[in-house]
Amino acid sequence: MSHKQARVPQADDAERVALTARKVSFSWEDTPLHWVPGDPFTTHTINVLHLLLPAGERWFVHVYRQVLPYITDERLREDVIGFIGQEATHSQAHDEVLPHLREQGLDPTPYTAQVDWLFEKLLGDRTLPPGRARHWWLMERVAIIAAIEHYTAFLGDWILNAEELDRRGADPTMLDLLRWHGAEEVEHRSVAFELFLHVDGDYRRRVRTWATAFGALMFLWQRGIRFFMANDPTQVAGKASVKDFYLRGRSGTLPATGEIVKSIPRYLARSYHPSQEGSTAQALAYLAVSPAARAAEAALDGGRGAA
Numbered sequence: 590m591s592h593k594q595a596r597v598p599q600a601d602d603a604e605r606v607a608l609t610a611r612k613v614s615f616s617w618e619d620t621p622l623h624w625v626p627g628d629p630f631t632t633h634t635i636n637v638l639h640l641l642l643p644a645g646e647r648w649f650v651h652v653y654r655q656v657l658p659y660i661t662d663e664r665l666r667e668d669v670i671g672f673i674g675q676e677a678t679h680s681q682a683h684d685e686v687l688p689h690l691r692e693q694g695l696d697p698t699p700y701t702a703q704v705d706w707l708f709e710k711l712l713g714d715r716t717l718p719p720g721r722a723r724h725w726w727l728m729e730r731v732a733i734i735a736a737i738e739h740y741t742a743f744l745g746d747w748i749l750n751a752e753e754l755d756r757r758g759a760d761p762t763m764l765d766l767l768r769w770h771g772a773e774e775v776e777h778r779s780v781a782f783e784l785f786l787h788v789d790g791d792y793r794r795r796v797r798t799w800a801t802a803f804g805a806l807m808f809l810w811q812r813g814i815r816f817f818m819a820n821d822p823t824q825v826a827g828k829a830s831v832k833d834f835y836l837r838g839r840s841g842t843l844p845a846t847g848e849i850v851k852s853i854p855r856y857l858a859r860s861y862h863p864s865q866e867g868s869t870a871q872a873l874a875y876l877a878v879s880p881a882a883r884a885a886e887a888a889l890d891g892g893r894g895a896a
């Protein structure tokens with residue numbers, strides 16, 4: 590256990606909420622292929638989440654189950670258990686979009702097979718002997734997850750505020766999936782970083798694993814967009830470019846390139862804490878009105894009533 594845990598910064602108590610997994614479900618039959626009307630590029634850029642998150646968030650859960658024995662702070666342990674429950678639910682919800690894409694002529698299997706390999710094999714447990722090497726690899730993965738969660742919180746905050754998608758008539762079910770997920774990412778945004786500080790917190794590791802995570806996300810995302818554009822049955826030689834992304838960022842249907850760039854030094858600042866990013870109040874306000882989260886809550890209340 591690291592001696593550094595004594596100075597772990599934490600979110601204000603007022604900001605702290607008990608994390609629970611809301612067991613949502615979505616019906617995809619009315620969602621069109623281009624769920625941002627007339628804009629396949631924006632649709633597919635966001636669709637890449639459905640390719641990366643099922644395997645990625647399963648991997649978070651797999652790694653965190655191994656870290657639980659190293660947590661000596663009871664409150665952090667509760668947060669991590671809540672985080673595991675939420676990420677498992679997110680993974681499943683995005684996975685359930687994939688059959689719908691297949692029905693619309695977009696079979697994601699060639700891409701998801703590579704993503705599965707990445708998370709299960711390359712980032713898997715490996716056959717390391719017990720001891721230092723195995724511990725090093727576990728800490729490395731905990732730090733990678735903290736870096737990725739900086740971006741899931743960034744994207745969660747972005748989608749909660751992406752009013753341009755509403756103005757463009759984006760599909761309400763897809764928006765609810767993204768905003769329910771984004772709101773829970775904002776809600777639990779401090780957990781991964783606090784866990785990293787608790788079990789390790791080494792600054793050089795934070796920088797190194799940020800570079801790995803950011804580079805991998807950029808690589809996988811652009812490949813995913815190209816894959817979807819090339820395989821979209823309505824597109825003739827569908828292409829994707831950096832300019833397409835930049836212009837969507839300017840119009841507000843995708844995150845602005847400048848905001849992505851500005852998020853980098855924030856994570857690398859020694860004073861960084863995720864509670865400085867996004868708004869818990871806004872996330873909870875969305876979860877209070879999210880059709881899927883409300884249905885999950887009603888089902889839970891019904892179960893309690895029947896018990």
Ligand SMILES: [Fe+2]
Pocket residue numbers: 646675676679680741770774
């Ligand atoms: Fe998630």
Ligand SMILES: [Fe+2]
Pocket residue numbers: 676738741773774777
């Ligand atoms: Fe998350």
